Each structure stands twice: as structure tokens, then as C-alpha cells.
Amino acid sequence: MLTERQLLILQVIIDDFIDSAQPVGSRAISKKEKVSYSSATIRNEMADLEEMGFLEKTHSSSGRVPSEKGYRFYVDHLMSPFHLPRSDISFVQEAFTNQLVEFERVVQQSARVLSDLTNYTSIILGPEVYETRLKQLQIIPLSNYSAVAILVTNTGHVEHRSFTIPVEIHSSDLEKMVNILNKKLYGVPIIHLHRKLNSEISELLRQHTDEFDKAYKYLQAALFEEQPVKLYVGGKTNILMQPEFKDIEKVRSLYSMIEEEAEIAHLLRHESDEIKVTIGQENEVKAMKDCSLITASYSLGDEQMGTIALLGPTRMEYSKVISLLSLLSNRMSQTFHSWYQNGENGE
């Protein structure tokens, strides 16, 4: 077990290192207000803390640097709560006072806020709204050969796709089909659309002509293909400001990782509604072994909608980032909740 003094020293060292990015020496610590021991004492404690695996040296006569275990301990037990400055809080508030009435915009805006208020890269996953239901389906012919299909959900989300119409399909057929679909599918949760289509509806449609069948296939391809979850990334260049990314090679591997949307999406998705901190090697992905990822979820009532995250070096301002993520995830949930209430009752 760690003594009070060790806890204090470890905390001060990590705080200092997070701030300065430089190995911390015993003398520097002994000079801190909070600490009233001589550098020699500190040195002894440091040696112990290193032996226990919380600190590391970059070379035999260097100051100490937190190990990943050190960060982990810091995050779990040591970190002092961060009070966001007024300016930051009002910056967040302002971002939400705009007439935002689309999920997409709120999410985009939030990503920007997160990266603007930190020196890290923000990643937001979602929103995946399980309660999203089909509001309306529409086909608008553009010519004899093409049309655009539009799908509107009760959350105001609009999905659209243009497609060419094979000659053998008449546009009136399409129209009829859309009418049928609208009747049958109104209010169906989007995530069940696919299934519902494949089971009931395709059966129903097949009772009509062959042309229907073909038209249906087209429509399905156009509108109901599995859509990957959206990823919003903000402040990609922030990473370049971190001294740990002076090495182009690191930057490259991290950037190309971020492009791998599927992988990121998988990484972000998380169960609990608590804030989760993943430090360095705790990350499954190699390219992130020098990074920490902090994730929080936003939700609609009990249902989780998505994840917001910040990606930075392991030397991260954990405390600040956690406060910020917490604030933002609440603010997002709140916003969505208020809409949804209206949407439900207002019909």
C-alpha cells in the first residue's frame, strides 16, 4: 500500500509532467508548495514508487516520468477534480443555443467544441437512435431513367439516394410501390426496416407483378443498404501540437488509423454510461499504444445513442478532459431528450 506521502508525491509528479511534458526531478518536487520534504526524501520515495511500477526513468540519471500503471492509478485514485473555467462552460452553452434541430448538427458542433477546448482530437460516434422510426418514404422521379429516393425519420434525419430506373420499370409502378411501403412501414424503427422488408413486405410485393419485384430490388439497394454508423472527427491537427508527436511516423500511423472508420467505431462503442479511460497499451490497437482514449456516451432516456471521445497522448489532461466530456455528454443528452419529448407528444 502507498503511504499518504507517496500518494502526494505521485500526484504532484504526474500533475507536473502532464503540464510540462518533461521528466520531473526530485528538486522540482521539493520546491512545490504542497510538498515539505527535502529532495533527498523525495528521491527515496521516488525510488520506491518506481520499484512499484508507477514511475519510470528515461535514462539512469533522468527525472521520473509516469508509467502507464502510474496514469491508471492517477486516473482511478489521485486526480483532483477539474473546475472548468467559466469561459469554457459558456463556450459550450453557446454552441447549444443555436437553433439546432438536427442530430447531425448537434453532433458536429459538439465535436468542434471538444477539439476547440482541448489540444486533442475529438471523435464522435453516432447518433444511433434505436427509437428512430420511419416517417415517410418518397420517390421523386428526375427523368424517365432516374429518380431520387428519400427517407425521412421522425427525428428529422433525411437519407437519400439517386438511382437509375431500368427501362422495364414504369414510374407509376414505383409510385404505387412507395405508397404500399409507406402504409406498411410508417412508424417502424429504422433498425428493423431491413428485417421487416425482407420478411413481410417482400412477400406482399411479390404478389404484384414481376416489375414490382424488380423495382423493389432497386429501391432496396438504393435506400436500405446497411449504413455504417457515422463518425465525426474534430481537431485532427491538434495532435500535431503535442510534443510526443514530433515524429512524423507516429502521426502517420495514427492518422491512417483514424481513417479506419469501422475499427474506430468498434473501439468507441461502449456499454456503461460512465466515462471510460483507456491508457496506452490498454488500447487494443497498436497505433494507439502511445495514446489515451477517453470516451463518454450520450443517450436518449435510457437508450444510449452514441459515444463522444477524445484522443490524445497518454500524457493527457485527464481531469479536464473528463469534466469536459461529462459536461458535453449531458448537454447533448439533454438536448436530444427535449426534442424527443416534443416529437413523441406532438403527433
Added chain:
Amino acid sequence: MLTERQLLILQVIIDDFIDSAQPVGSRAISKKEKVSYSSATIRNEMADLEEMGFLEKTHSSSGRVPSEKGYRFYVDHLMSPFHLPRSDISFVQEAFTNQLVEFERVVQQSARVLSDLTNYTSIILGPEVYETRLKQLQIIPLSNYSAVAILVTNTGHVEHRSFTIPVEIHSSDLEKMVNILNKKLYGVPIIHLHRKLNSEISELLRQHTDEFDKAYKYLQAALFEEQPVKLYVGGKTNILMQPEFKDIEKVRSLYSMIEEEAEIAHLLRHESDEIKVTIGQENEVKAMKDCSLITASYSLGDEQMGTIALLGPTRMEYSKVISLLSLLSNRMSQTFHSWYQNGENGE
């Protein structure tokens, strides 16, 4: 004037440097097949070429490096035409064989193709279709308090925006208004929408109730706000592979430049339908002083729709890039043309 021999030597030097990124020495040149002079002769010529400003030295005893003037001359007079490998050509073809029927997708795809086939960053501006006309306007109520407005053009482009409805406006009013708008605005070119709305239509609407007026204001804000032209960027990380961008500082300034969409858009827009090469300091923007930008336009008939561009270090494979841009811009124009024909006739 330059002698034949000087032309040859300059060409070989620049070709070599583009390939190797290393200063080129006289000995290396004299060993090339095409060149049958001794290194001493080459040295003399090099000294002359340097005096004329086509070459530079990095230090007094280093090999030569092309100056910007050298590149300019190379691009204008020296470059040998590049034959794209079969594989590249078929790669481009394949990208266009998909069932692409939306401008956006074609453009996105093209940006990807460009960056995949080069080690540079691709930027595509547009499409700005002057012939785009309003096809249909729609308001779909989501609740008593909100609705989504959808605008569809004859090119299959869909624009949408959710908005909250103030209590004093009844949704049936909105509906009526949309009907009027649809009648009056059908077929109006999108770029004239704004004007038309402000002149004729608002007059017309004002003849109705006050509520109409308010609803109209809302709708206008929601749908017809000036939309900035879209920018598609591909292969941002490609820049990191270039040895001239080993310096993080350069990368950062370039990246933050690319984020300035308005500026980039302004830079890319270009008049002629020829391929335009801008080398180093010829660029107005400071952050691009070590870069070259090569732009080509794609069009619909005589009307230019937008610009495709590649951004890389001044040491660029000009020849290859020009061939590629030319191929792609043709391919894009062709594709759009074929749709548009259909769209026009098919009503």
C-alpha cells in the same frame, strides 16, 4: 536562349530530382544514357543554368536542385508526356462503372482515385451546376413543433434542414405555402432561387396572412441560406510521405490551410479549361510556398462545374499528375454529360 544541350541537361536534372529528392551532381548526370558528355562539361553547363536561375545549390559544394523558375520552364517546355500505366487507367475506369448517379458520389470517388494514384493530396471543388433547377420542395412535419424541409433538384441533389415551428404558425399554413412555392418555383435554377424569392414570391406571399409571412421567413432561413461550395479532400496523409514534409511545422501550417475551405475554394476556382500549374511562390498563400498546385476543371457542356486539383511539394511528378488530372476531368465531364442529357430529355 538555351542550347539543345542545356535543355537536355536541365531536363535530366529535374527528372532525376523529382524522382530522388536528392541534389543532383554532375557525375550522376554524365552517367545517364541520354547524356554523352563528361562530368566536367556538365559542370560548366550547370554553372550556366544556375546563373540563368534554373538551378540552385543547397550549399557551395552540393549538387544542383531545380529552382522554381526551373520547374516553371520544365512544365512549360521540357516535360516529356507521361503514359499512364494500364493499371492506373483501368483503376479510373472502374471507379466510374459503379452505379453512380449522384454528383456527390462521383466527386467523392474521384477525389479518392486521385489521391490513391498519387502521393499527393487531392482537392475537388464543386460541383456547382448552374443548370440545376428546382424539382420539388417539401415540408414534412415531424411534430407540432418541428418539421423538415426538403429541396430536390433535377440533378438528384437533395438539400434538407430541420427547423422548429413557432407556435403561432399552423402546419396547414406551411403546407399551403409550400404548394404555392412549388408552383411558382418549379424549374427555376437554384442560383436564382434566392433572388426570385426575394422579389416576386415574397410579394405574393405577403398578400396572404401575417402568419404566412412568418412561416416564410422561417422556411427561407432553413432552406435557402447561401450554401458554401463543397470541398472534397482526399489523401491528406499522403503529404506526410513526402520527404519535404519531415518538418511537423510545415505539415501543420499546410493542414490548417486546407481547413480554410473558403480560401481554398477561392484559390481553386479558375477560368480557363486548361490545366493550370501553380508552382511554389506563384501561389498567393504563404503556407503553400513550398507546394505546387495543379488544377483542372470539369464541366457540363460549355459550363464549368468545378475544379479538381492535386496539391504536393514543388518537386512533383508534374507530367504524371497532369495526365491523370486530364483523364479524370474528362471522365467526370463525360459522366455528368450523359446524365444531364437524360435528365433534360426525359421529362
Added chain:
DNA sequence: TTTAGCACTCAGTAACATCGAGTGCTAACA
């Protein structure tokens, strides 16, 4: 006019000394 030859330049590298921030350890102190 071309080229061989040679003196010269300078980035890059390696070897070596110096400096100083930091450590670990020991012995003295409260």
C-alpha cells in the same frame, strides 16, 4: 570545344571533452 586533373568547399559523421540536471547512497542529525 571538350575533358582530365586538381584544389577547394562543406554537410555529415564520429570521437572526445565538458556541463549540468538528476540520481543513489552513506552518514549525520533531530
Added chain:
DNA sequence: TGTTAGCACTCGATGTTACTGAGTGCTAAA
């Protein structure tokens, strides 16, 4: 017995010097 002063030691960083070699410019001969 816990704390601290003192000191020898370590090692990255920095600076000096010397050496190497790819490259040049110039001169003189072919």
C-alpha cells in the same frame, strides 16, 4: 527511526575537432 545534507556517479545534451567524400570551379592540355 525518519529525515536530510553531502557527495560520487550517470548520462543526455552540447560543443569542439578532425576526417571523409561527394560535389564544385578553374586551369591547362587534348
